[in-house]
Amino acid sequence: MxxxxxxxxxxxxxxxxxxxxxxxxxxxxxxxxxxxxxxxxxxxxxxxxxxxxxxxxxxxxxxxxxxxxxxxxxxxxxxxxxxxxxxxxxxxxxxxxxxxxxxxxxxxxxxxxxxxxxxxDVAKRGALPEFLPKGQVVEPFSLLPWPLSLAMRPDNVAPVALYPAAGSRPENIEAIAKALALYQRLFPADDVPFSLQPVENGRPIRFKAESSIMPAACELRFTAREIILASDDAAGRFYGLITLAQLLHGARHDAETFQFPVFGNIADQPRYEWRGCHLDVSRQFYPVSDIERLIDILAWNKLNIFHWHLTDDEAWRLEIKAYPELTEIGAKRGPGGVPVSQLHDDAETRSGYYTQDDARRIVAHADALHIDVLPEIDIPGHSAAPLFALPQLIDEQQAPDSCRSVQDYSNNTLNPAIEFTYEFLGKVFDEVVALFPFEYLHIGGDEVPHGCWLASPACKSLMEKEKLADTAELQSHFMRRIKTMLAERSRKLAGWNGVSHGGGVDRDGTLLMAWEKPEVGIELARDGYDIVMAPGQAYYLDMAQAEGENEPGASWACFTPPEKTYAYEAEGELPEELRERIRGIQACIWGVSRANFNRLVFPRLPAVAEAAWTPCLRKDWQRFAAIVRMWPKL
CATH class of the missing domain: 2.60.40.290 (Immunoglobulin-like)
Structure with missing residues (x-):
């Protein structure tokens, strides 16, 4: 005590x-x-x-x-x-x-x-309310996200286990082994859904390669003798196995409601190619084991992007060998001389960061589950931690408290007129792209304080030289140079919607995430950007679920009960002619403490997953509520 x-x-x-x-x-x-x-x-x-x-x-x-x-x-x-x-x-x-x-x-x-x-003083304390109805199902199958189509006859007796049919190729047996290992990590106390050898009262899976099936899609055909899993790629095969595991999971956990099919078929394919979940580890550090557990949950829900927010004002969380100060100094939190933290942390000084071996481990773990890891190095704003760790990034001629961010940090922005800024970022990018093979690298670009560089003589000189009217145009000048640096390293630029300010960057090979409000996504699409919809009003899972004073979470965007997250349709906000610009949707988890994680993130994360996979007309809130109770949490 x-x-x-x-x-x-x-x-x-x-x-x-x-x-x-x-x-x-x-x-x-x-x-x-x-x-x-x-x-x-x-x-x-x-x-x-x-x-x-x-x-x-x-x-x-x-x-x-x-x-x-x-x-x-x-x-x-x-x-x-x-x-x-x-x-x-x-x-x-x-x-x-x-x-x-x-x-x-x-x-x-x-x-x-x-x-x-x-x-x-005016609040009434008590148990937090339950936002999920009991739910009900018309078709007795536990599938989430719900597939494109299904027509099946249930069986009263579920198979003991599913196993590869005789003559299965090694890659198919390996795929079953990976799905089996995932299930055992998520539900370690349960009977397993798969076996690698024939099981009495089990049912064999016969794999078929069919080139007519789209990427990441599959078809499942059930008979009393076997299950045929048809796909054209490894992702589709994996999602088919997840579907089978979900069906068996529900039939075992709630046999009065859910059953396993004996005849029929499922045709399944993702609605969007980008089905993401973002996690902020700068404000709230999570151990590697928690991140691997979250990635397992993403795979179970058929999400395929893990957006890893590695740096922010509060801390720099990724080891960069060229600049050890970033983690020796910039990853520390607590009182005294280290950067002051803002959210969910001990008062004692401590350090938390991911080594490059940690990063490789997480990337490999995700890759085995058909999940790409999108690293984020948040620049030019939200950079208090690297500026504290590397004073040579600071323009000494700029007054120490000449501007403040929306979070009220003083001078937290990298200076685009200092050449060391680009030398620093170049070395950071070199190490990041060596760790993360995904085609995109997220560079933040959000919440750069208005007028933040006007007190810097070097910036004013650069603005005059390049005929830049204001700091928004200076930010655009900076971002264009960053985009070139990424292209030289065979990476595309991803960022928040603030990247578009001041003229933005070349639209080709750029992906922007609309977070401030849905209307921003429409503006970006009209401006020619490919977009991921992640509006705070629906998909920020750190938002409180209700107005009650006893509810955990933030509320700057709104209050977001699970039904609202489930019902939100990003595509519905866009005119028909712009919908091809939507690459997908993404949930965002900002600074959520481990204590409040499950209350805030679930069931809203599976709700986003269903919106990312399932056609709008196939969604059903009551069915979702009945099924999601059985789904894993952190």
């Missing part, structure tokens, strides 16, 4: 966004004096804040440091109370309160402080 504990409550105040009240408990055996308290909260105080019982010494984005009244001593068992008003935003959820806290003692030691979820 920690020696100190911080509790916070919020109460409404007329004419403002409310009052934060704090109580620090001294649970140690020694009196506490001459200290400062640091806490992190997205409900930031403004420059015109009012504090009672404390003095605000420093604030960096969500990081706040306060000191008690001079001479205050908190005796063992006693507490210190203070409050602040004039917040930038009112805390709407329990996770909007205190993320973490620590004390700096009189002797300079920094010690952790335990924290709890926010208490709303």
């Amino acid at each position: 920690a020696d100190y504990r911080l509790e916070a409550s919020w109460s409404p105040v007329e004419g403002s966004l409310g009052r934060f009240s704090f109580t620090l408990f001294n649970l140690s055996d020694d009196p506490l004096s001459g200290f400062t308290l640091a806490y992190k909260s997205p409900a930031r105080v403004t420059g015109e804040h009012a504090a009672e019982g404390a003095v605000l010494k420093r604030r960096v984005a969500d990081f706040h440091e306060v000191s008690p009244p001079e001479g205050l001593t908190v005796k063992p068992g006693d507490s210190w109370q203070f409050s602040v008003e004039e917040l930038t935003n009112g805390p709407e959820h329990v996770t909007s309160g205190i993320k973490s806290a620590c004390l700096t003692l009189a002797d300079g030691r920094q010690v952790p402080v335990s924290v709890v979820d926010l208490v709303h």
